Every structure is written in structure tokens, then in C-alpha cells.
Amino acid sequence: MRHLLPWGIFALSLLLLPWLFPSVLGISILNEMAIAIVFALSYNMLLGQGGMLSFGHAVYFGLGGFLAAHAMLGMEQDGPVFSVTLIPLVAGIGGLLAALLIGSFSTRRAGTSFAMISLGLGELLAALSLILVGFFGGEAGISGDRSLGPDFFGFDFAQDRQVYALAAVWTFASTLLMYLFTLTPAGRMANAVRDNPERAAFLGYRVQRVRLLSFVVSGFFAGAAGGLFALHNEILSAQSLSTANSGNVLLMAYIGGIGFFIGPIIGAVLLTLINSVLSHYTDLWLLYLGISFVLTVMFLPQGLTGLLMMHVAPWRRGLLHTLLRPYLRTAVPALLCVSGLLALLETLHHQGEAVIFLGISLPGGQASNWLAIVLIITLAALDWHRSLPALRAAWQRATRGETP
Amino acid sequence: MSLLQLQCVSKHFGRTRVLEDISLTVEAGERHAIIGPNGAGKSTLFDLISGRLSPDSGSIHFRGQAIQARPPHELAQLGLARSFQLSSLFPRLSAFENLRCALLRPMGFGLSLTRLLPRAHALTARTEALLEEIGLAERRNTLAAELSYAEQRALELGLTLASGAELILLDEPVAGMSRSEAAQAIQLIRRVTQGRTLLLVEHDMGAVFELAERISVLADGRLIASGSPAQIRTNPLVQQAYLGSAIMQEGVDA
Numbered sequence: 057m058r059h060l061l062p063w064g065i066f067a068l069s070l071l072l073l074p075w076l077f078p079s080v081l082g083i084s085i086l087n088e089m090a091i092a093i094v095f096a097l098s099y100n101m102l103l104g105q106g107g108m109l110s111f112g113h114a115v116y117f118g119l120g121g122f123l124a125a126h127a128m129l130g131m132e133q134d135g136p137v138f139s140v141t142l143i144p145l146v147a148g149i150g151g152l153l154a155a156l157l158i159g160s161f162s163t164r165r166a167g168t169s170f171a172m173i174s175l176g177l178g179e180l181l182a183a184l185s186l187i188l189v190g191f192f193g194g195e196a197g198i199s200g201d202r203s204l205g206p207d208f209f210g211f212d213f214a215q216d217r218q219v220y221a222l223a224a225v226w227t228f229a230s231t232l233l234m235y236l237f238t239l240t241p242a243g244r245m246a247n248a249v250r251d252n253p254e255r256a257a258f259l260g261y262r263v264q265r266v267r268l269l270s271f272v273v274s275g276f277f278a279g280a281a282g283g284l285f286a287l288h289n290e291i292l293s294a295q296s297l298s299t300a301n302s303g304n305v306l307l308m309a310y311i312g313g314i315g316f317f318i319g320p321i322i323g324a325v326l327l328t329l330i331n332s333v334l335s336h337y338t339d340l341w342l343l344y345l346g347i348s349f350v351l352t353v354m355f356l357p358q359g360l361t362g363l364l365m366m367h368v369a370p371w372r373r374g375l376l377h378t379l380l381r382p383y384l385r386t387a388v389p390a391l392l393c394v395s396g397l398l399a400l401l402e403t404l405h406h407q408g409e410a411v412i413f414l415g416i417s418l419p420g421g422q423a424s425n426w427l428a429i430v431l432i433i434t435l436a437a438l439d440w441h442r443s444l445p446a447l448r449a450a451w452q453r454a455t456r457g458e459t460p
Numbered sequence: 461m462s463l464l465q466l467q468c469v470s471k472h473f474g475r476t477r478v479l480e481d482i483s484l485t486v487e488a489g490e491r492h493a494i495i496g497p498n499g500a501g502k503s504t505l506f507d508l509i510s511g512r513l514s515p516d517s518g519s520i521h522f523r524g525q526a527i528q529a530r531p532p533h534e535l536a537q538l539g540l541a542r543s544f545q546l547s548s549l550f551p552r553l554s555a556f557e558n559l560r561c562a563l564l565r566p567m568g569f570g571l572s573l574t575r576l577l578p579r580a581h582a583l584t585a586r587t588e589a590l591l592e593e594i595g596l597a598e599r600r601n602t603l604a605a606e607l608s609y610a611e612q613r614a615l616e617l618g619l620t621l622a623s624g625a626e627l628i629l630l631d632e633p634v635a636g637m638s639r640s641e642a643a644q645a646i647q648l649i650r651r652v653t654q655g656r657t658l659l660l661v662e663h664d665m666g667a668v669f670e671l672a673e674r675i676s677v678l679a680d681g682r683l684i685a686s687g688s689p690a691q692i693r694t695n696p697l698v699q700q701a702y703l704g705s706a707i708m709q710e711g712v713d714a
């Protein structure tokens with residue numbers, strides 16, 4: 057029963073969040089989160105579970121999306137053919153077939169050659185999308201009306217809420233299926249091939265087939281995510297299969313933690329929030345995102361989930377509370393230091409203009425201002441540094457189970 | 461017909477001839493050891509038989525089929541399993557998961573997308589039993605990368621024995637184990653290879669004389685002798701190849 061608890065929480069969150077954030081923007085962000093979860097989980101099926109670093113996963117997302125857009129467009133012209141609820145399935149099958157075609161040669165090797173092929177194909181498709189105007193719609197993209205399918209138990213999917221309901225059901229089902237995949241022989245052998253392809257071959261497995269199977273399943277869910285995206289936006293442009301989108305899903309999976317099933321979910325939720333909320337407040341959000349990624353790679357190779365999981369051992373020992381004080385002690389100067397750095401970057405960016413930072417108006421272009429900020433950063437950094445030995449000691453006590 | 465037959469097999473790396481004109485037969489049910497000084501070419505011979513490398517000339521037949529150009533996974537499917545002198549494990553999987561991966565194919569799970577491992581009770585039971593047999597029951601959930609050297613050797617042996625293959629190739633299976641661990645491993649090898657065919661490379665002459673009914677001696681890439689343990693002990697060529705080495709002496713005492 058205990059392993060059903062996370063699924064209950066997940067289902068309940070999907071169900072209750074639209075009531076907590078009922079605004080148009082709220083529903084829209086929730087929709088994007090649901091889509092990002094499916095996309096990031098499908099990506100991690102390659103990277104975390106299969107050891108295949110792809111720089112072109114948006115290809116399957118985008119192709120699925122365009123297929124979905126064409127399905128909607130078709131219904132606009134030929135009338136309702138099949139239920140809109142099945143559009144993600146159509147998109148998924150599109151992603152699956154594309155993955156079968158491309159994977160048949162790209163999965164021969166993992167490592168650098170796989171990564172390079174994925175990057176090359178990503179660029180190729182982005183270029184094709186501007187050439188094959190019939191399918192990709194050129195600069196304008198392809199738009200379709202999602203409300204023209206046959207009624208589905210009174211849903212016509214004209215409203216965002218109804219589309220969210222559809223996305224939530226698809227996201228829950230996809231997440232469950234991708235989780236079950238990790239428990240199948242195919243999923244386990246994907247881990248084995250990630251770790252040691254040669255040994256897997258000597259156990260009687262054709263490693264390319266093991267990789268291809270993961271790749272195709274992953275392509276299906278990426279395509280389905282693209283289909284949900286098309287339903288949500290009702291327009292699809294070449295942006296969706298660009299390398300930028302491929303990079304984005306890599307960030308989600310990595311920052312969330314590729315070593316855990318739940319990692320990409322956490323990354324998807326967080327990055328969707330950052331993308332849509334932070335971008336309202338600052339033009340520099342992409343810079344911040346990039347810095348967060350670099351810091352994650354350097355200091356948290358297990359991602360945010362890894363950071364959370366590190367606390368399981370002290371928690372089991374009942375020593376989690378002993379970390380609270382040293383954490384607070386470190387957090388105060390750390391936050392001050394980071395805020396100072398952000399203020400510095402923002403004032404540099406808006407040279408000469410006033411910047412509202414954390415509710416404080418910082419008149420731009422004044423040397424005294426910058427000097428004050430730099431002073432704050434320096435002092436905070438020093439204090440931050442001084443707080444670390446105590447934190448380290450507390451951490452060791454908590455993980456080794458010695459009470460102070 | 462012999463289970464395994466090598467005819468005039470040669471292999472060189474660049475200019476160095478590592479194996480020269482090797483002809484060797486292994487009968488079904490036989491326990492056959494290959495001994496020889498370091499660098500004699502024993503591991504290279506295993507690489508050729510198991511499909512990791514292909515010979516420059518000569519032929520290798522397994523169960524009557526020419527196998528010298530077949531990839532490792534096909535040979536494994538034909539019933540050939542091998543261990544590696546340097547443990548070749550799945551480092552980020554637990555000891556249990558390592559063994560389960562090795563048991564998937566022999567127990568008919570293949571690459572199934574519809575069966576769930578937690579529900580495969582027979583598979584789990586078989587994995588636990590094998591884990592017990594190789595003495596790693598207590599290290600069930602430890603990642604292979606975090607096992608000690610001797611434990612990794614035990615797991616390496618487990619991965620190979622799990623296959624239930626007709627022909628089992630073991631490359632120095634007890635090297636690096638303590639005396640008692642080695643004795644246990646030898647018992648396990650003896651039991652698991654009952655009714656199967658074993659080709660063994662080992663420096664521990666105690667293990668060789670305990671396990672093998674036939675011994676072939678490789679020196680400098682050539683097969684210089686082949687026969688029963690008694691014949692090998694008294695063979696003047698072998699004694700010459702081992703001149704200055706205490707290995708044969710140790711074997712005689714054992």
C-alpha cells in the first residue's frame with residue numbers, strides 16, 4: 057500500500073491545483089507543467105535510465121505536435137473524425153515512428169556519437185521546418201482549432217480548463233506507464249546497457265536493440281507531450297522542435313535529478329514556473345537559468361532530488377532538526393550574497409535606469425550604489441564562508457548518527 | 461563431434477603475434493584448464509572463443525557451427541558464457557540487480573515490455589539463491605561499484621554461472637580471493653558446471669588440479685602440451701616453460 061501513496065499525492069495534486077490557481081494564467085501554467093512532466097520523463101528514459109545523452113529530443117516532441125496540429129486542421133476542413141482526446145495518441149505514434157526510423161542508426165553507439173547524431177538531426181529538422189512549408193507552416197507555423205472534434209461526454213475542449221483535464225489524465229497515465237517501464241525486463245536491461253554495454257552483450261543481449269526499445273518508447277511519450285502542447289496552444293511553430301527546446305528538456309531532467317524517477321518531474325515543475333514567472337520580472341532569466349544549470353552540474357550532480365534524498369539518512373535517525381540552526385545560519389548570508397549579486401547584475405543590465413529590486417528602487421548609474429552592493433556581497437560572502445565549518449560538522453553528526 | 465574445436469587459430473596485435481597456430485578441442489562435459497605464464501595469450505584465447513575478438517586465421521567451431529565471425533550476443537544465445545579477468549559488472553546496479561539481469565534471458569524474460577520484475581517471484585527466488593551461493597546475500601543491495609575486490613570477483617563469477625550455458629569460460633575466477641573464499645568458489649564452480657563443459661584459466665594450481673580433468677599449456681602464444689594432470693606435471697616441455705617459477709611445484713604439492 058505504501059508505494060501507492062506517491063501516486064495518490066500526484067493524482068490529488070493534478071486534481072486540486074486548478075482549483076487553487078483558477079485564473080487563465082494559472083491554468084495555462086499548470087497545463088505547461090503537465091506537458092513538461094511528460095516530456096522530461098520521456099527524456100530521462102534516455103539520459104538517466106539508458107545513458108543516452110540527446111541534444112535533439114525536441115524532434116519527437118515537435119513532430120508529434122505538428123501531427124496533432126494537422127489532425128486539428130483536418131477536422132476543421134473535413135468535420136469531426138475522431139475524438140480530440142485521442143490526438144496525443146496520434147502524436148505519440150508519430151513520435152514513436154520517427155524514433156524508430158532515427159534510432160535504427162543513432163542507437164548503434166551511445167556516448168559521443170549518439171549525442172552528435174542527435175544534435176545534427178535536431179539542426180537538420182529545424183532547417184527542414186523552414187523549407188517544408190506545407191507540413192511545418194513556415195514562419196507562421198500550423199494552427200488548428202481543438203474544439204472541432206466530436207463532443208466527449210459534454211466536453212468540447214474550447215476552454216482551457218477542459219484541455220487541462222485532458223492533459224492531467226494523459227500526464228497521470230503517461231507517468232504511470234513510464235514508471236512501469238522501469239520495472240520491466242526491458243527497462244532494467246536499459247540500465248544494464250547504460251552501465252556496461254559489453255557485459256550486456258555477453259549476457260546474450262543485442263545492445264542496440266535494448267537501446268532502440270527505450271528510444272522508441274521515449275519517442276512515443278515525447279510525441280504525446282508534443283500533441284498535448286499543440287492542443288494547449290492551438291498553434292505550433294518551428295520553435296517547438298528547435299535545439300533550444302531540446303536544451304530546455306535537458307535542463308529540466310538534469311536540474312531535477314536524472315538518477316531518480318521523480319527527478320524530471322521536479323525539474324519540469326520548477327523550470328516551467330521559472331520560465332513563466334521569472335520571465336515576467338526580469339529579462340535576465342535565461343542567464344539565471346544557465347547559471348543554475350552550471351551550479352547544479354558542479355555541486356549537485358544528483359540534482360535537486362539528490363539534495364532532498366541526502367536528507368533521508370538524518371531523518372531516519374531523527375536528527376533532521378539538528379540541521380535547522382546551521383542551515384539558517386548559512387542561509388542568511390548566502391541569500392544576502394546572492395541577492396547582492398542579482399542586484400549587481402540587474403543594475404549593470406539596466407545601465408542608467410532605475411531598477412526595482414525586491415521592492416527597493418535602485419537608481420542606476422551611481423558609483424556609490426554599486427560600491428554599496430559590492431560591499432554587501434563581500435561581507436555576506438565572508439560570513440557565508442565562516443558559517444560553513446559549523447554546517448559541515450553538524451552534517452557529519454547528523455549522518456553518522458552521533459548526537460552533539 | 462567435439463563441443464568446441466579450434467583449428468590453426470592465430471591472432472596478432474600489430475606486429476606482435478599473440479597466438480600462433482592454436483588447435484584445441486574441448487569435449488562436451490569436460491573440465492579443461494588452460495595454464496601458462498603471464499602474457500602467454502590465455503585471455504586473448506578466451507576473447508577469440510567468446511567473440512570479443514576475431515582470429516586473423518583459423519576456424520573456431522562450437523556445436524558444429526563456425527563461430528569465428530559471430531558477435532558475442534549470438535554466442536551467448538548459442539550457449540556460451542564467459543567471465544572476465546578484470547571484473548566486468550554493472551557498477552550502478554546492486555549486487556541483486558546484477559544477478560537478476562544475468563538471469564533474465566536464461567529464465568525467458570528477454571526484453572519483455574509486459575512483465576513486471578517485482579511480480580516475477582520465481583526470478584526473484586532464483587536470484588536470491590544465486591546471491592546466497594556466491595556469498596553475497598548480505599550485500600544484496602550494495603552497488604556493484606561499492607563492493608570489495610573479492611566480492612566483485614564473486615559477482616563476476618555469479619554473472620557467468622547464472623547463464624546456465626552449455627560451455628562456461630572462466631578467466632582466473634579465484635584470483636584475488638582469500639583461501640576460504642577461493643575454496644567456496646571452487647565448490648560452487650564444481651557444482652554449477654556439473655553436466656556442463658568448463659574451460660578454465662587459472663594461476664592457482666590448487667584450483668586447477670581440483671577442477672580440471674584435462675590441462676593445456678600455453679606459452680608464448682603456442683600450445684605446448686595438452687593432457688591429463690599427471691601427464692602435464694611430468695611433461696619436460698612444461699617444466700621448461702615454467703623454469704624458475706614455483707607454480708608447478710605448488711601444483712605438485714597440492
Ligand SMILES: Nc1ncnc2c1ncn2[C@@H]1O[C@H](COP(=O)(O)OP(=O)(O)O)[C@@H](O)[C@H]1O
Binds near residue numbers: 496501503
Ligand atoms: N589489445 C591488445 N593490444 C595489444 N597487445 C595486447 C592486447 N591484449 C593483449 N595483448 C598482449 O598479448 C599478450 C597476451 O595477453 P593475454 O592474452 O592477456 O595474456 P594472459 O591472459 O595469458 O596473461 C600480452 O603480451 C599482452 O601484452
Ligand SMILES: [Mg+2]
Binds near residue numbers: 502
Ligand atoms: Mg589473462
